[in-house]
Amino acid sequence: MAADARKPFRFTTKELSRRTFVDFERFFSQVHGCMCVLYSLGGHIPKPGRTAKEIAEQLGDPDRSKKRFPLQEWRRQQESRAMKELVWKGQAHGILVYADGEPVGWCQYGRTSELPVVGPKKAPERLFAKDPTSEWRITCFTTRMDHRRRGVATIALEAAVEAIRKRGGGWIEALPIVFGHYDPELRELRRTYGWRSEEVKEYLKSWPVKDVPGIGPVQAAELTPRTAPHFGVMSMFERLGFVPTQRNGQAGVVMRLKV
Numbered sequence: 001m002a003a004d005a006r007k008p009f010r011f012t013t014k015e016l017s018r019r020t021f022v023d024f025e026r027f028f029s030q031v032h033g034c035m036c037v038l039y040s041l042g043g044h045i046p047k048p049g050r051t052a053k054e055i056a057e058q059l060g061d062p063d064r065s066k067k068r069f070p071l072q073e074w075r076r077q078q079e080s081r082a083m084k085e086l087v088w089k090g091q092a093h094g095i096l097v098y099a100d101g102e103p104v105g106w107c108q109y110g111r112t113s114e115l116p117v118v119g120p121k122k123a124p125e126r127l128f129a130k131d132p133t134s135e136w137r138i139t140c141f142t143t144r145m146d147h148r149r150r151g152v153a154t155i156a157l158e159a160a161v162e163a164i165r166k167r168g169g170g171w172i173e174a175l176p177i178v179f180g181h182y183d184p185e186l187r188e189l190r191r192t193y194g195w196r197s198e199e200v201k202e203y204l205k206s207w208p209v210k211d212v213p214g215i216g217p218v219q220a221a222e223l224t225p226r227t228a229p230h231f232g233v234m235s236m237f238e239r240l241g242f243v244p245t246q247r248n249g250q251a252g253v254v255m256r257l258k259v
């Protein structure tokens with residue numbers, strides 16, 4: 001499964017469809033992630049019980065050791081079922097990136113009316129588009145660990161924008177972080193003093209900041225060397241002509257493009 005670092009990869013893309021759903025399932029069996037159920041349905045699949053004991057009883061497995069606890073597999077099946085239903089109805093869209101035929105990357109996009117597809121429960125405000133005139137959203141990226149930092153998410157984004165263009169286009173909205181910063185010292189401070197301690201707050205005052213045109217200074221997001229958050233990074237969007245239009249939280253911006 002692990003990629004051979006010496007071998008150059010030829011990346012290709014395909015749209016999520018009834019035909020590629022099997023690849024989508026395969027991809028999400030190899031990465032952490034909710035198959036984008038969060039954005040599609042406006043929330044995660046609820047657990048089948050409140051306590052570990054209740055869940056174990058519901059799922060018919062009395063062994064509650066971490067290795068055998070069946071919740072993760074149960075969740076995956078529920079997520080897959082939910083997404084399959086949406087794909088079959090034509091209500092879930094995304095791009096799969098392949099390295100030599102193996103799915104290694106994913107980007108979810110869709111119409112604002114479908115992200116989320118609002119069901120009987122109320123979806124939290126943070127899951128909706130920020131700008132009421134946005135017609136499309138690009139919500140989530142995931143790259144398999146052994147292919148990160150090779151341009152996979154960037155390729156997925158280009159294909160998503162192209163797919164939106166082919167489906168009639170319009171205003172697209174995305175919510176990337178502005179830039180990332182890896183700082184082991186911050187991790188150490190959090191471990192020692194706690195996440196919301198005065199020591200951490202003080203340290204964060206010297207955290208790197210970038211001046212975003214039309215927005216002002218925005219702080220770096222904390223990243224690890226391999227992993228960025230699922231919203232993506234501003235530079236990926238800038239290259240395609242997306243423009244920042246408003247601040248989004250401490251480290252993010254709303255970016256928009258009309259195609």
Ligand SMILES: CC(C)(COP(=O)(O)OP(=O)(O)OC[C@H]1O[C@@H](n2cnc3c(N)ncnc32)[C@H](O)[C@@H]1OP(=O)(O)O)[C@@H](O)C(=O)NCCC(=O)NCCS
Pocket residue numbers: 032033034035036105140141142143144147148149150151152153154155180181223224225226227228229230231232233235236
């Ligand atoms: C976000 C993510 C998809 C990026 O994928 P990727 O294929 O490594 O991204 P790319 O190689 O195309 O890089 C895109 C840009 O982000 C930057 N970037 C990516 N990872 C970075 C990191 N860890 N630190 C700093 N910058 C980073 C790259 O430098 C690049 O910017 P540039 O072109 O200006 O140099 C990947 O880190 C990931 O899968 N993260 C986990 C997301 C997740 O939790 N998904 C599940 C959601 S339920």
